[in-house]
Amino acid sequence: MSLLDELSARQIASGVQAGEFSAEEVCRASLDAIASRDAELHACLQVLEELALAKARELDRDRAAGRALPPLAGVPLAVKDNMNLIGSRTTCGSRMLEDYESPYTATCVQRMLDAGCLPIAKTNMDEFAFGSSTETSHFGKTANPWDAERVPGGSSGGSAAAVAAGEVTLALGSDTGGSIRQPAAFCGVVGLKPTYGAVSRYGVVAFGSSLDQVGPFGRRVEDVALAMNALLGEGHDPMDATSQDCPVDFLEHLEDPVEGLRVGIIADFIDAEGLSGEVRSAVLGAAEALADQGAELVDVSLPNVADSISAYYVIGPCEAFSNLARFDGVRYGYQEPGCATLAEQSAKSRAHGFGAEAKRRQMLGAYLLSSGVYERYYHKAQKARTLITKSYERAFEEVDVLLLPSSPRTAFKFGEISDPTQMYLSDMFTISSNIAGNGSVSVPLGLGEDSGLPVAVQLQGPAFKDRRLLTFARAVERGFEAEGRVAPAFAGKGGEL
Amino acid sequence: MKSLEEVLRDWEAVIGLEVHTELTTLTTKMFCGCELSHADEPNAHVCPVCLGLPGALPVPNREAIRSIVKAGLATGCEIEKRSMFYRKHYFYPDMAKNFQTTQGPVAFCMHGRLDLGVRGQGASELPDGAAAERAGDGSVPVTRGEDGYEVPIRILRIHMEEDAAKMNHLGGAEGRITEAAESLIDYNRCGTPLIELVTEPDLRTPEEARLFMEKLRRIFLTIGISDCSLESGSMRCDGNVSLRRKGETELGTKTELKNINSFKSLHDGLEYEIRRQAEVLEEGGTVRQETRHFEPGRKRTVVMRVKETADDYRLFPDPDLAPFDLSDGFIESCRAELPELPDAKRDRYMAAWGLRAEDAETLAGEPALAAFFEAAVAAGEPAHAQATANLVLNGVMGFWNAEGAGPAESPVSPEQVASLAALVAADAVTSAQAREVLPICAETGDDPAKIVDERGMRQVTDDDALLPVVEAVLARCPDQVRQYREGNVKVIGFLVGQCMRESKGKGNPKRFNELLRERLS
Incomplete structure (x- = not known):
């Protein structure tokens, strides 16, 4: 008898393949863990028992028929609730889509299912991914598994918390300005935002189309690498014109030494105002761990990168305004009853279907795109974006990876940050790689010396070098004791296998 | 209201056109794989992409890009190698x-x-002297000829976009959403690849606008990008028109004309609008910037919508679609696929076969018609190009119309037409007789020469047979002979008619005419 939350993805898949346990048993263990843990956590908006069991039984039948099982056979997966999956609702954490069922499945979800994952649950999120705490969800808050008084981060807070609490082994999130990496840091798990274009966005409800990227959460770098194999393995998705063909085996070089490779440290980030002491010292500890393994630490600068937040809060809202314009209650989604005209129905459906932050971002976008204003902000933001991208390219001529914090501090308490602009600063270290599009990953470093809460380091790599990024992540992981760790308050609660 | 002629003596009409053309010859929509078909039951051809469902993304139709590049090459446009899609x-x-x-x-x-x-x-819609003034607006000047004038019309751009769904408002008085009890939406059309051509405001008369549309339609038909039906709406045209006093350079306030579903409507709608605006202005009023709806039945325009402020469409580059980088190779491959264009074909018909310009233009305009005509000329031994052109334009096309057919599924073959044209050219039958022979050709499939002989329609051109008839008629009609000699040459028509009657319709009227003149001189 073992505990599901102690197993890696590889162990689960090989156990199912070897017949040590069936996929259905794994599925029931995961459902049992959710049953024992999620009342307190509220990471899951829907538990997809039937879908998951059907998938598990299909795998078990395949095995019984002597067929080789796919690499993630039987691995429990949670999916952020902005990703379409036939047979489930896609709420985006919003009243607007409370009852919305998509008639098609997102490519990223389908690829995980094809790799053998069990679709266990859809997870909570900030409404339409607008937020850094999962507090803007229409369906209630999600607790941080390490401290139930605190937020799990966001917007993919439900996915990060479900993995950190051991409810599932892998989860998918989406990252527009840090929505994978910041909750990964707050919850003490690995969270990867791949290079823009690496993972198909088809079927993922868009927030900022030029910024959004889907990526995996796991408790181990290896789990995340396996998920990347599944997401990228089939290459370019013909349904997403921005998706690129970049299939590589993420396991192949995972254990490679980092000796002789160069790690860039940016003084502006390490000494940034608002960076807490415990995060700073943990990040420097991660640098040291890499240096101990023979990597060379190099001081680099990233000119213009400070403009990332300004550029982001122009581009993001503009794209969000446009992408969310379709939610008018005409054909699906929340429809205000009793309206006399189309205009009234659209206006009221939107007024009452969207929450405050979703409205704030759309109004900001509507303003920024209006004639006379557009030229002053949007153009400037695009210019800044070009400069920031070039800045990164120059830095990566000198170093193989950049090392910086994921979040300026550890998880904050519910309601602690009420000023939206202060909330926006949660993403001060993550936004720049959405602007530039390159890949980045948050790796847990154990618990902070002051708060006792998870602390993390962020590694950023050149575009489409996500495999080497994970090699560095694995090197950091080796130096700390966070690997595979489930938050103690939840570890072992149900989920026996 | 004053007549168009009167108005254009004092005012200059400035007209620009916006022409939307659906790329009906493609098989799929602009950004998804749905079949292009408007005929099927509503919402039969829809998917998450064209329904704009959450999470769906557009993927551009490469064939549509080929079509618009061809449209650009065929209308003298520069092809922009780098361009983007925007969201409006x-x-x-x-x-x-x-x-x-x-x-x-x-x-x-x-x-x-x-x-x-x-x-x-x-051509008379453009007052004399307007040619010289016209050069001032940046367009190339008009060149006047004997029978009219030549004028170049600049095209500002042709861009690619997607069509909207079709809406059907039920229960309202005017078919508008505001009064409707129910509004139905058919998304079959949503996402249809559409190209919009915008002209510079270079047109000056309704006739020019009509000719521009006709010419554009002929080009688009020839390059095969659309069925170009104004009736069904696969080709749609909006006209923008404003007036200014002759000699002014500032543009007046324009109105936009919609609901134009024929070339005649375009002409008549613009004509009405020019006359209406002139009346408003001459009475000291001001023209409001508005969209007006043409009512062909009542030959007038009515207000659809007043534009008080410019709409703010919040245009910005579509982040789901990367900028296009068209290669030289791609553009050249599009160029290589272009067939002979109507102007070149017209010039060839004129140069090679000596066709009249107007005939050549009409025949070269419709690809299927041109193909039929060329087949008929090729079948003729020797070729009688002008006679064939006359027969096609003044006989065969009317026959097609009556039969509900066209050049592609013609009930008469090009070979029959060639043979019939040869008979006309040899004066063996008259044009009127040729028109009578066409249905018999279609019905029997026989060679026209056989039909003509069997039915005794062949005309007598032999002078030995015709001269006695002429002599007899002249002897019978001394009054007319005298009148002719006194200078009333028109009377010859009467005499030819008498000869025709005398010969029971078999004598050749042209030869009778010649022989009569000889004898009377």
Whole structure:
């Protein structure tokens, strides 16, 4: 008898393949863990028992028929609730889509299912991914598994918390300005935002189309690498014109030494105002761990990168305004009853279907795109974006990876940050790689010396070098004791296998 | 209201056109794989992409890009190698995403030109002397000829966009959403690849606008990008028109004319609008910027919508669609696929076969018609090109119309037409007789020469047989002979008629005419 939350993805898949346990048993263990843990956590908006069991039984039948099982056979997966999956609702954490069922499945979800994952649950999120705490969800808050008084981060807070609490082994999130990496840091798990274009966005409800990227959460770098194999393995998705063909085996070089490779440290980030002491010292500890393994630490600068937040809060809202314009209650989604005209129905459906932050971002976008204003902000933001991208390219001529914090501090308490602009600063270290599009990953470093809460380091790599990024992540992981760790308050609660 | 002629003596009409053409010859929609078909039951051809469902993404149709590049090359445009799609936002359920994907400041095709030959009656709409003034607006000047004038019309751009869904408002008085009890949406059309051509405001008369549309339609038909039906709406045209006093350079306030579903409507709608605006201005009023609806039945325009402020569509580059980088190879491959264009074909007909310009233009305009005509000329031994052209234009086309057929499924073969044209050319039958022979050709499939002989229709051209008839008629009609000699030459028509009657319709009227003149001189 073992505990599901102690197993890696590889162990689960090989156990199912070897017949040590069936996929259905794994599925029931995961459902049992959710049953024992999620009342307190509220990471899951829907538990997809039937879908998951059907998938598990299909795998078990395949095995019984002597067929080789796919690499993630039987691995429990949670999916952020902005990703379409036939047979489930896609709420985006919003009243607007409370009852919305998509008639098609997102490519990223389908690829995980094809790799053998069990679709266990859809997870909570900030409404339409607008937020850094999962507090803007229409369906209630999600607790941080390490401290139930605190937020799990966001917007993919439900996915990060479900993995950190051991409810599932892998989860998918989406990252527009840090929505994978910041909750990964707050919850003490690995969270990867791949290079823009690496993972198909088809079927993922868009927030900022030029910024959004889907990526995996796991408790181990290896789990995340396996998920990347599944997401990228089939290459370019013909349904997403921005998706690129970049299939590589993420396991192949995972254990490679980092000796002789160069790690860039940016003084502006390490000494940034608002960076807490415990995060700073943990990040420097991660640098040291890499240096101990023979990597060379190099001081680099990233000119213009400070403009990332300004550029982001122009581009993001503009794209969000446009992408969310379709939610008018005409054909699906929340429809205000009793309206006399189309205009009234659209206006009221939107007024009452969207929450405050979703409205704030759309109004900001509507303003920024209006004639006379557009030229002053949007153009400037695009210019800044070009400069920031070039800045990164120059830095990566000198170093193989950049090392910086994921979040300026550890998880904050519910309601602690009420000023939206202060909330926006949660993403001060993550936004720049959405602007530039390159890949980045948050790796847990154990618990902070002051708060006792998870602390993390962020590694950023050149575009489409996500495999080497994970090699560095694995090197950091080796130096700390966070690997595979489930938050103690939840570890072992149900989920026996 | 004053007549158009009167108005244009004092005012200059400035006209620009916006022409939307659906790329009906493609098989799939602009950004998804749905079948292009408007005929099927509503919402039969829809998917998450064209329904704008959450999470769906557009993937551009490469064949549509080929079509617009061809359209640009065929209208003298520069092909922009780098251009982008933009999102144009407006809240209306005919566009499922509440934005239309279209192009921004740089379109695939920029700065083209079509040369119009304005001839005959229509040329008189442009007052004499207007040619010289016209050069001032940046367009190339008009060149006057004997029978009309030539004028180049600049094309600002041709851009690519997607069509909206079709809406059907039920229970309202005017078919508008505001009064409707129910509004139905058919998304079959939503996402249809559409190209929009915008002219510079270079047109000056309704006739020029009509000719421009006709010419454009002929070109688009020839390059095979659309069925170009104004009736069904696969080709749609909006006209912008404003007036200014002759000699002024500032533009007046324009109105936009919609609901134009025929070339005649375009002409008549613009004519009405020019006359209406002149009346408003001459009475000291001001023209309001508004969209007006043409009512062909009552030959008038009515207000559809007043534009008080410019709409703010919040245009910005579509982040789901990377900028296009068209290669030279791609553009050249499009060029290589272009067939002979109507102007070149017309010139060839004139140069090689000596056809009259107007005949050549008409025949070269419709690809299927041109193919039929060329087949008929080729079948003739020897070729009688002008006679064949006359027969096709003045006989065969009317026959097709009556039969509900066309050149592609013609009930008479090009070989039959060639043979019949040879008979006309040899004066063996008259044009009128040739028209009578056509249905018999279709019915029997026989060679026209056989039909003519069997039915005794062949005309006598032999002078030995005709001269006695002429002599007899002259002897019988001394009054007319005297009148002719006194200078009333028109009377010859009467005498020819008498000869025809005398010969029971078999004598050749042309030869009778010649023989009569000889004898009377």
